[in-house]
Structure formats: structure tokens, C-alpha cells
Amino acid sequence: MPPGNHLMSDAPTPAPAGSPDKKPREPKRVVSGMRPTGKLHLGHLHGAIKNWIAISQKAECFFFSADWHALTSDYADPSKIEANTRDMFADWIAAGLDPERSTLFIQSRVKQHAELYLLLGMIAPLGWLERVPTYKEQQENLREKDLNTHGFLGYPVLQTADVALYGADAVPVGQDQVSHLELAREIVRRFNFFYGNVDKGQKPVLVEPQPFLTEVPKIIGLDGRKMSKSYQNAIELGEDPVSARARLMKAVTDPARVRRTDPGNPEVCGIWYLHKAYSPPALQEQINAECRSAAIGCVDCKKKLLDNLIPELEKPRARRAERDQNPARLDELVQLGTKKAQTVAEATMQGVRDAMKLG
Ligand code: TRP
Ligand code: SF4
Numbered sequence: 001m002p003p004g005n006h007l008m009s010d011a012p013t014p015a016p017a018g019s020p021d022k023k024p025r026e027p028k029r030v031v032s033g034m035r036p037t038g039k040l041h042l043g044h045l046h047g048a049i050k051n052w053i054a055i056s057q058k059a060e061c062f063f064f065s066a067d068w069h070a071l072t073s074d075y076a077d078p079s080k081i082e083a084n085t086r087d088m089f090a091d092w093i094a095a096g097l098d099p100e101r102s103t104l105f106i107q108s109r110v111k112q113h114a115e116l117y118l119l120l121g122m123i124a125p126l127g128w129l130e131r132v133p134t135y136k137e138q139q140e141n142l143r144e145k146d147l148n149t150h151g152f153l154g155y156p157v158l159q160t161a162d163v164a165l166y167g168a169d170a171v172p173v174g175q176d177q178v179s180h181l182e183l184a185r186e187i188v189r190r191f192n193f194f195y196g197n198v199d200k201g202q203k204p205v206l207v208e209p210q211p212f213l214t215e216v217p218k219i220i221g222l223d224g225r226k227m228s229k230s231y232q233n234a235i236e237l238g239e240d241p242v243s244a245r246a247r248l249m250k251a252v253t254d255p256a257r258v259r260r261t262d263p264g265n266p267e268v269c270g271i272w273y274l275h276k277a278y279s280p281p282a283l284q285e286q287i288n289a290e291c292r293s294a295a296i297g298c299v300d301c302k303k304k305l306l307d308n309l310i311p312e313l314e315k316p317r318a319r320r321a322e323r324d325q326n327p328a329r330l331d332e333l334v335q336l337g338t339k340k341a342q343t344v345a346e347a348t349m350q351g352v353r354d355a356m357k358l359g
Contacts, residue, residue, distance in 0.1 A: 034065065036085040037229055039091060039229075051216065055172055063092065063103070064105045094319040112342070114161075119356065168209060256268075263291070265292070274305055
């Protein structure tokens with residue numbers, strides 16, 4: 001029975017014998033993308049970009065703007081996507097990602113993503129797609145948008161194409177993307193089963209992507225919810241210090257700490273998680289103890305955080321200003337990156353077309 005033949009069985013496909021799911025410790029080739037939603041905030045920085053920067057010291061990396069993915073929810077108004085892509089690239093670099101070392105490109109400029117997406121769409125069982133947790137969740141969270149579209153359902157199929165095209169052995173993603181990656185592996189296995197002659201001992205046509213998860217510090221928005229641009233509770237990377245200071249001084253802390261004399265619980269406070277990301281360990285220990293004993297008040301606690309946070313916002317701000325002086329250089333790098341991505345993606349597609357007798 002073909003893997004995941006949903007007419008007969010709804011069970012996920014077991015990994016083929018002889019190819020256990022080993023996680024490579026030292027990835028050689030890495031691919032990851034991000035939807036261009038505008039300026040980056042500290043959630044993106046700690047949740048993804050810092051990982052990208054670390055991994056790009058060791059592996060060959062492809063990082064792209066998932067502008068087609070942005071269209072799955074913003075199809076009615078695509079006017080900001082292009083500018084957002086430039087802003088996003090500029091912020092990646094401002095955060096410290098070296099654009100000469102990693103390959104940066106734009107998804108929609110590499111048409112092979114569309115071709116592989118179409119072909120994978122032929123074999124992706126509807127049941128698998130409907131069961132991805134983010135599918136229903138997002139439809140409920142973004143009620144103001146009609147996400148009852150073919151494109152939105154196909155989001156993870158496009159994501160599968162994104163990673164499979166580069167034969168990457170690792171995909172650095174946040175916890176929220178793990179279900180997408182799992183599905184990508186299922187689809188790739190199903191593809192290899194149909195067209196890969198894996199049973200005849202041949203090398204699979206597409207490489208099963210492995211998620212690459214690392215510990216990331218938790219970052220909470222200024223209102224206590226998940227940090228997100230759409231909640232307006234985010235601190236932007238390189239935000240103007242005056243504004244960052246003012247917004248942070250008004251941020252929600254432990255909601256149970258009503259009076260200065262009430263002991264606090266750092267675990268429920270966003271300021272604490274920022275201390276964990278930005279303050280030296282000795283200060284962290286002090287805050288942790290003094291918050292719990294009410295020896296320190298939230299105002300002082302925030303001021304101490306700002307002493308450590310503001311200089312870290314200044315760095316990307318300065319780099320960003322420098323980059324903005326030379327936008328042509330960024331365009332040039334992205335063009336080069338796109339060419340390189342096209343070459344790699346086309347080589348994969350040749351194998352895919354041959355395997356599917358479309359060559
Ligand atoms: N879904 C990802 C996000 O916005 C973006 C994305 C698209 C991606 N294709 C990808 C991430 C491939 C990793 C690999 O969060
Ligand atoms: Fe949060 Fe600091 Fe106040 Fe404790 S003292 S609740 S960690 S802001």
C-alpha cells in the first residue's frame with residue numbers, strides 16, 4: 001500500500017526500513033524561511049535569527065523570504081510584501097547575519113518552488129493537511145481574513161517544496177513549525193515511495209528534512225501575550241531607545257503583584273524573560289531572589305533591564321543605518337543569492353521530473 005493512502009488508512013507512514021530518523025548533529029546544508037511581515041522584533045531575533053547566525057558559521061545556509069507564503073493570508077492586499085521583504089533582509093543583516101556567507105533569496109523569484117509545490121500537491125492527502133494544528137488554529141485566530149482557500153490549505157505543501165528543493169539535512173525552525181516539518185517529511189517519503197524506486201535500493205529522489213531545534217529563550221510581549229507585530233506588543237530590533245524605554249516602563253509585569261510590597265513571581269513576567277536574554281547571570285540571580293522577596297520593585301527592575309537592553313538595540317540600529325546608505329548592495333546580494341538558489345533548485349527539479357517521467 002502506498003504510504004498514507006488515505007482511502008485505506010489514515011495512519012502516518014512509518015520511516016522506511018534502513019533509514020532511521022537520525023538527527024544529524026552537524027548539519028551540512030541548512031534551509032529556512034520567514035514570511036515578510038515587516039520589521040523584525042525581539043521574538044524573531046531570539047526565536048530564529050540567532051540560531052540562523054550560529055548555524056551559518058558551520059553549515060552552508062539558504063535563507064529566504066517566503067513571500068508566496070505571505071500571500072496565503074495577505075492575498076487581498078499584497079502591497080506591502082515587497083517592501084517588507086527588503087526590510088526583513090536588512091534586519092537579518094542588522095542582527096548580525098552575514099549575507100556574504102549565507103545565501104539570501106526570495107521564494108517567488110525561484111519558480112522551481114511553484115513547480116515542486118504543484119507536483120507535491122498531487123500526492124499530498126487532504127486529510128494530512130486538514131489535520132495540521134496551525135490550519136484550524138489560524139483560521140480561528142485570523143477571523144477577519146477568509147482563509148478558506150486552496151492556497152492556505154496548501155501552506156505546508158509549499159513549505160515542503162521549499163525545503164526539499166535544497167536537499168537540506170536540517171531546517172532550523174521554532175517549536176510552532178514542527179508540525180509543518182513533520183508533514184514535510186511524510187510528503188517526501190510518500191514521494192520517494194511512488195517515484196524513488198527506494199525498494200530497488202536506489203537513493204531517494206528527495207531528502208527527508210529534519211527539524212533543527214535548539215533551546216531558545218522565551219520572549220513575551222509587553223502585554224504578557226506572545227510577542228507579535230499584530231498585537232502591537234513587540235519591541236522591534238533596533239527600535240528607537242526613547243520609544244523602547246517608554247513602552248517598556250509601561251509593560252505588564254506579574255499581574256498578581258499589585259503593591260510594591262507584594263512578592264512577585266518572575267516566571268509569569270515578561271520583564272524577567274528579557275533579563276534572562278540580556279542581563280548578566282549575577283544580575284539575573286539577584287532579580288530572581290529580590291522579586292520573590294519584594295526587595296526590588298518593578299520600576300527598578302525594569303530600569304536595570306534597560307541598562308542592558310538598550311545597548312543591544314543600538315547595535316542593530318547602527319548596522320541598519322549603515323546598510324540603508326547602500327540599498328543597491330543589498331539588492332545585488334539578493335540577486336546573487338537568487339541565482340545560486342535557482343541553480344540548486346533546478347538540479348533537484350531535474351531529478352524530480354525524471355523520476356515522474358516528465359523529463
Ligand atoms: N512557515 C514559516 C513561518 O513563517 C516560513 C517558511 C516557509 C519556512 N517555508 C519554510 C520555514 C521552509 C522553514 C522552512 O514561520
Ligand atoms: Fe517582573 Fe521584575 Fe516586577 Fe519581578 S520585579 S514582577 S521580574 S518586573
